[in-house]
Amino acid sequence: MKEDCIFCKIANGLIPARKLYEDDDFCVILDLGPATKGHALILPKEHYRDICELEETVAAKVLPLAGKIGKAMKKGLGCHGFNLVQNNGEAAGQTVLHFHMHVIPRYENGPRIVAWEPGTVSEKEAEKIVEAVRAEL
Ligand code: 5GP
Numbered sequence: 857m858k859e860d861c862i863f864c865k866i867a868n869g870l871i872p873a874r875k876l877y878e879d880d881d882f883c884v885i886l887d888l889g890p891a892t893k894g895h896a897l898i899l900p901k902e903h904y905r906d907i908c909e910l911e912e913t914v915a916a917k918v919l920p921l922a923g924k925i926g927k928a929m930k931k932g933l934g935c936h937g938f939n940l941v942q943n944n945g946e947a948a949g950q951t952v953l954h955f956h957m958h959v960i961p962r963y964e965n966g967p968r969i970v971a972w973e974p975g976t977v978s979e980k981e982a983e984k985i986v987e988a989v990r991a992e993l
């Protein structure tokens with residue numbers, strides 16, 4: 857646990873939160889500033905800053921859990937779909953530096969979120985991008 861981390865404290869029960877689910881590895885809570893009704897956060901109990909630090913054994917459990925929560929939201933809240941959002945780094949909008957996955961229920965005619973305007977990329981630029989990333993894998 858990291859001393860000054862709010863999500864460490866919440867995930868380990870030191871600060872109260874509305875809990876949807878808990879097991880040995882994770883705590884799932886309602887977001888304090890929900891994008892839509894039922895917006896939840898999957899928090900590992902161990903501190904990892906972001907996905908780059910996350911242990912593979914823990915990472916492997918995140919998607920199955922997100923699916924389980926989303927499925928329960930569809931049944932329990934009547935949402936029609938859900939988004940999984942996971943920000944890494946301040947440049948990407950991460951404000952709490954403890955890995956978390958957002959599970960955001962989506963309702964027909966609900967607010968438009970998680971959207972961007974499609975850009976463009978030239979053939980040459982695309983080739984360079986592929987080379988630059990592949991070289992680091
Ligand atoms: P990020 O932008 O880092 O991906 O998302 C952080 C999320 O955590 C935000 O949606 C914010 O509303 C939520 N949040 C921040 N502090 C607290 C808190 O103390 N309790 C809960 N339940 N949610 C929080």
Ligand code: ZN
Nearest residue numbers: 861864903954
């Ligand atoms: Zn933490």
